[in-house]
Amino acid sequence: MSKLRVTVNHNKCVGSQLCVQFLPAVFKLNEKGQSVIITTKEIDQQSIISTAEQCPQCAIKVLDADTGEVFFPPAELEF
């Protein structure tokens, strides 16, 4: 399985906490009320992508850490 890189775009994140509720081992809110990554170790790719899909702001990006291939979001959801 690919090693994942997960980022949160703080220009988009509004602190809805949905990602924290879905995957509290991966996401937490920082002191500004925006989501940051704790770790992506031992989290399967589909769980991360499913959570990213729930973000109302499409702020979570999931990439292959080695190749840079973007697993989520698809290009049409980038804004």
Ligand code: SF4
């Ligand atoms: S679900 Fe999206 S908008 Fe809500 S806290 Fe997470 S990254 Fe931010």
